[in-house]
Amino acid sequence: MLLADSLTKTFGPRVAVERVSFDVHPGEIFALVGPNGAGKTTTLRMLAGLIQPSAGAVRFRGQPTAGSERTLRAGIGFLTEAPGLWDRLTVRQNLTVHARLHGLPRPDRAVDAAMDLFGITDRAAEPAAVLSKGLRQRVALARTLLHDPGAVLLDEPTSGLDPESARDVRELILRLRHERRAVLISTHNLDEVDRLADRVALLNTRLVALDTPQSLKARAFGTRVRVTFAGPADPHARTLHDAGFTDVRADGHTVSIGFEGAGRHTSDIVRRLVAAGADIEAVEPEEPSLEQVYLRLLKGETS
Amino acid sequence: MSWSRVTALLGKELTDLRGRPGLFFPAIFTGAIATLLPLFIGVLVPAFTGERLSDSTDLQIALELYRQQPGARALEAEAAIQAALFQQFLVLLVLSPVAASMSLAAASVVGEKQARTLEPLLATPITTFELLLGKILGAFLPALVLSLACFALYVGTAALFAQPGVARMLLTPRPLGVVFLMGPMASLTALTLAVCVSSRVNDARSAQQLSVLVVLPITGLLIAQIAVGFVVTVPVILLITGVMAAMNVALIRLGVSLFDRETILTRWK
Numbered sequence: 001m002l003l004a005d006s007l008t009k010t011f012g013p014r015v016a017v018e019r020v021s022f023d024v025h026p027g028e029i030f031a032l033v034g035p036n037g038a039g040k041t042t043t044l045r046m047l048a049g050l051i052q053p054s055a056g057a058v059r060f061r062g063q064p065t066a067g068s069e070r071t072l073r074a075g076i077g078f079l080t081e082a083p084g085l086w087d088r089l090t091v092r093q094n095l096t097v098h099a100r101l102h103g104l105p106r107p108d109r110a111v112d113a114a115m116d117l118f119g120i121t122d123r124a125a126e127p128a129a130v131l132s133k134g135l136r137q138r139v140a141l142a143r144t145l146l147h148d149p150g151a152v153l154l155d156e157p158t159s160g161l162d163p164e165s166a167r168d169v170r171e172l173i174l175r176l177r178h179e180r181r182a183v184l185i186s187t188h189n190l191d192e193v194d195r196l197a198d199r200v201a202l203l204n205t206r207l208v209a210l211d212t213p214q215s216l217k218a219r220a221f222g223t224r225v226r227v228t229f230a231g232p233a234d235p236h237a238r239t240l241h242d243a244g245f246t247d248v249r250a251d252g253h254t255v256s257i258g259f260e261g262a263g264r265h266t267s268d269i270v271r272r273l274v275a276a277g278a279d280i281e282a283v284e285p286e287e288p289s290l291e292q293v294y295l296r297l298l299k300g301e302t303s
Numbered sequence: 304m305s306w307s308r309v310t311a312l313l314g315k316e317l318t319d320l321r322g323r324p325g326l327f328f329p330a331i332f333t334g335a336i337a338t339l340l341p342l343f344i345g346v347l348v349p350a351f352t353g354e355r356l357s358d359s360t361d362l363q364i365a366l367e368l369y370r371q372q373p374g375a376r377a378l379e380a381e382a383a384i385q386a387a388l389f390q391q392f393l394v395l396l397v398l399s400p401v402a403a404s405m406s407l408a409a410a411s412v413v414g415e416k417q418a419r420t421l422e423p424l425l426a427t428p429i430t431t432f433e434l435l436l437g438k439i440l441g442a443f444l445p446a447l448v449l450s451l452a453c454f455a456l457y458v459g460t461a462a463l464f465a466q467p468g469v470a471r472m473l474l475t476p477r478p479l480g481v482v483f484l485m486g487p488m489a490s491l492t493a494l495t496l497a498v499c500v501s502s503r504v505n506d507a508r509s510a511q512q513l514s515v516l517v518v519l520p521i522t523g524l525l526i527a528q529i530a531v532g533f534v535v536t537v538p539v540i541l542l543i544t545g546v547m548a549a550m551n552v553a554l555i556r557l558g559v560s561l562f563d564r565e566t567i568l569t570r571w572k
Contacts, residue, residue, distance in 0.1 A: 051568060078426040089318055101311050103307060103428065140423070
């Protein structure tokens with residue numbers, strides 16, 4: 001649906017984005033993460049047809065977009081970092097102007113449908129200035145989808161929202177996936193990425209990593225299992241060491257064991273521990289947070 | 304070009320404007336000054352001092368010049384001098400709508416950027432020409448309405464307080480040319496320049512300071528009329544209007560070519 005092909009952007013001598021390539025498929029939520037200044041917003045702006053790449057290309061629905069940025073902008077919904085509503089205009093007026101700017105044949109009908117979809121019909125006559133931050137973001141999302149775009153770019157969609165509003169926005173994003181739109185999110189909220197994204201790209205001017213959250217976790221930390229015992233874990237940790245497991249960490253009543261690959265090791269661990277007389281209470285996969293993965297990958301990139 | 308997009312943006316500008324009536328205070332003030340000055344000089348001062356304008360040797364030159372106009376010969380000397388004064392100060396009236404819309408136009412693009420509404424706007428299929436045209440018209444149409452309202456007030460004042468025949472002389476080709484051709488075109492030039500400047504500076508105050516310079520030529524015209532007896536005849540009006548129309552076309556082309564989306568989005572803070 002939307003393809004970044006070796007995108008590069010320089011501002012004078014400064015390289016903001018260097019040879020970044022990925023594609024976003026219909027029905028996929030693709031997350032772009034990275035530190036401040038990593039080039040996330042610049043990448044989104046290039047994909048939205050707002051700024052020109054210095055090198056590389058954007059393809060939308062298989063077609064190169066160079067020279068036809070207006071067509072690209074007509075087919076893409078871009079939620080900017082700030083909601084960007086005209087404060088003195090009502091919710092309906094804000095949406096109607098954008099519906100008309102997109103050349104929709106029946107702007108009023110499109111606005112009604114969007115307000116209904118985002119649950120803001122009862123606020124239609126209120127000036128944008130009086131809306132809460134969460135509601136402003138809803139209106140901005142409604143505006144982003146007014147023209148029924150095939151691809152949606154969301155720059156920090158839950159930034160600064162309270163937990164309830166953020167959850168509402170996440171539900172709306174999941175709805176976009178359900179509607180088979182290609183969704184690209186740029187965010188610092190890694191917990192959100194973990195919950196929403198089908199694939200994650202870690203950007204730090206260049207693309208550091210790109211994969212599913214699970215694969216990134218396995219790549220950064222390998223596979224880990226945590227075993228909880230009824231008694232102290234130290235003797236059992238020694239048992240596992242003696243059995244050849246090198247990455248074993250004991251802490252109170254639990255041991256955490258790391259190993260490459262998956263499958264056979266978990267049953268092997270349990271079998272050996274039971275044979276050694278361990279009173280096992282629980283065995284569970286130990287999953288690092290995406291934040292840990294992010295920090296490790298970024299540290300590796302920096303070093 | 305899509306008129307639908309231009310009118311969408313224009314509608315937004317006008318709706319936005321309704322919530323900012325204070326913007327019109329400078330225009331109302333300038334319009335009031337322009338109306339009061341000829342009333343004061345041509346009607347109130349002679350009424351209070353008991354001296355007739357036609358007795359003043361200083362105003363004989365104005366009378367001589369004014370008598371050359373068709374229709375003015377039928378007026379009595381006192382009425383002719385009043386009519387001359389009302390016509391001279393019309394140029395000041397032309398400044399009223401420019402004053403009203405200048406701050407609006409100067410803030411048009413940079414204001415959107417500062418309010419963080421520009422990026423969503425640029426993310427739509429709107430072209431730079433459509434954007435600038437919508438912004439210029441959004442400032443110009445209120446200016447035009449104000450201009451016509453000020454002129455109606457001006458003619459009404461002349462009809463009520465000046466000698467018979469003075470108001471009628473304001474409805475002859477020369478003053479009408481000033482109000483309906485030169486005035487709107489001067490406003491359009493000023494506003495086009497202001498919008499173009501607004502897209503090149505990164506704060507509204509700079510845009511206002513730079514674009515206010517366009518008022519200088521109009522002020523110069525006013526001074527020339529009063530100080531050296533320069534008469535703005537119909538051919539002069541047509542010439543000035545034509546020059547400004549050409550300037551407008553050139554300015555908007557320049558504005559489109561200078562409008563740098565990338566710089567606006569990435570460098571302005």
